[in-house]
Amino acid sequence: MGNAVAIDNSLAAIAAKVDKGIRIDAEDARWLWKNASDSDLCSLASTVRNRFHAPNACTYMVMRIVNYTNVCVAQCDYCAFYKLPGASGGYVLSQEEVFAKLDELLALGGDLAAFNGGFNPQLPLDYYCDLFASIRERYGDSIEFYALTIAEFLYLADHAKLSLPEAAARLKAAGVRWITGGGSEILTEDFRARHSKFKYTVAEYFQAQRAIVEAGLKTTATMVIGFDETLDERLEHLERTRNFQDETGGLASFLCWTFKPYFTQIGGIEITTAEYLRHLALSRIYLDNIPRIRTSVLTQNERALDGLRFGADDFDLPIEDEVTQKAGATINLDFERILNYASELGFTPEYRHVAGSPA
Template sequence: MGNAVATDNQLVEIAAKVNQRLRITDDDARWLWKNASDADLCSLAGVVRSRFHAPDACTYMVMRIINYTNVCVAQCDYCAFYKLPGADGGYVLSHEDVFAKLDELRALGGDLAAFNGGFNPQLPLSYYCDLFASIRARYGDSIEFYALTIAEFLYLADHAKLSYGETAERLKAAGVRWITGGGSEILTEDFRARHSKFKYTVDEYFFAQRAIVEAGLKTTATMVIGFDETLDERIEHLERTRKFQDETGGLASFLCWTFKPYFTQIGGIEITTSEYLRHLALSRIYLDNIPRIRTSVLTQNERALDGLRFGADDFDLPIEDEVTQKAGATISLDFERILTYARQLGYAPVYRHVANASQ
């Protein structure tokens, strides 16, 4: 009984903090993960969610991730997509290839594309600037695009021997408005040493993201769970993200998805949807300064919409992403079935147009 009372008291104290808009600590986050029920997490996440969104409100986008190249020298052990330079099967998309994918996206009602490739030493900065300028000239504001991830941006700046600020300005002049927080996975140095030793450090990641914000570009936060990361590593990732948002206010959203282990070097067993949803709720409670928390249909299919009860308010309906599909993700184009599930949960999904919008 003594332990039960202490547990109840701790939950009451954390709930009081959340209700009074006081920030939870790392120790609070650890306690919630280990002790709080799903119902407790849903309730607390709902309190923070309600500061930004109506209880039954949620938004979605129809989007496509365009993998413009699969050539990469990073050699991350969790990736089933990349080909080393010179290997059979390597490719780089032409402008016409990209336009065809964008036209198909528009035909399916989408208006957002995200570009994700890798560290391709054969592609100079001019390739990216020419590609993005041609997209902006062809489509104007009818399509928006997330140009590169921060990880790719880091490699591109290094390869071009330019500062992060100079690289951001070059891309901005080519019509780029967004560079997303992709390539973060788990933002701890130990994780990177274990799994992506040729990627950039956590400090370099945030230095680059700060330069992106200072250049007037928009950006996001991302996180991938389900490798071999510890609870402390997950919390460190959230802590560094919250701190960056405190300092810059530059993060429009936070998206978390799950690692797909199939056909990867690291392998392993995919974590359960239940674990994903609990982490989503913990993220919503902890990241009290980020307005939009996004749940991942790409990796969780329609079960991702249960995340709306765990603090999320937004989701993608993706039509393609070779990186996650190569590792076992499946994609459904039956958008109405997925939206119907959201409505059955009590939410009223509204299409969120990113093109020419603030977020």
């Protein structure tokens, strides 16, 4: 009886904070993760969500991740996609091949492309600038594109021997408007030492993201869970993200997805959707300064839509992403079925046009 009363009192104290808009701290988040029910987390996450969005509203996009190359020297042990330079099966897409993928995206009703390819030492900065300038010239505002991830941006600047502001200026002049928070995975130095020792440090990651914001480009926050990270590491990631948003206000959204372990060096067992949803709710409660929380259809399929009950307000319908597909993700092009599921949950999905939009 005494323990139950203590739990009720602790939950009430945290709920009172959330109701009043008082920020929770890592200890509160740790308590919620260990003790709160799914129903409790749904309720608290929805309280924060509803400060930014109408309770039954949600938005979505149709998008394509264009993996322009699979040649990469980062050698992250959680990646099933990369080929080392000179290895059989390595490729680089031509502009015409990229255009064909973008034309297909438009034909399917989408208007957002995200580029992702890793650290290819054979590609100079001019490859990217020429590609992005050509896309902007050919498609104008009919398509928007997430040009690179933070990790790729760091590699390109380093490879071109440019400062981060100089590299950001070059890309902006080529028509780039977005460089996303990809390449974050879990933002602790220990995690990177265990799994991606040739990738950039957490400090360098945020230095690059700050340079992107200061250049007038847009960016996002991302997170991947389900490796071997601890709860403390997850909370450190959220704390760093919230602090960065406090300092810059530059993060348009936060997207979390789950690690797909199949055919990777690290291997392992994929975490459950139930764990993913609980983390999504905790993220929504913790990241009280980021307006848009996105749930991952790419890694959770239609079950991702349950994330709308756990604090998310947005999702994308992907038509391709070789990186996660190589590691076991499956893509469902039956968009109507997925959208119907959102409706069955009591939400009204509305297409969110990124192309030509200021946000």
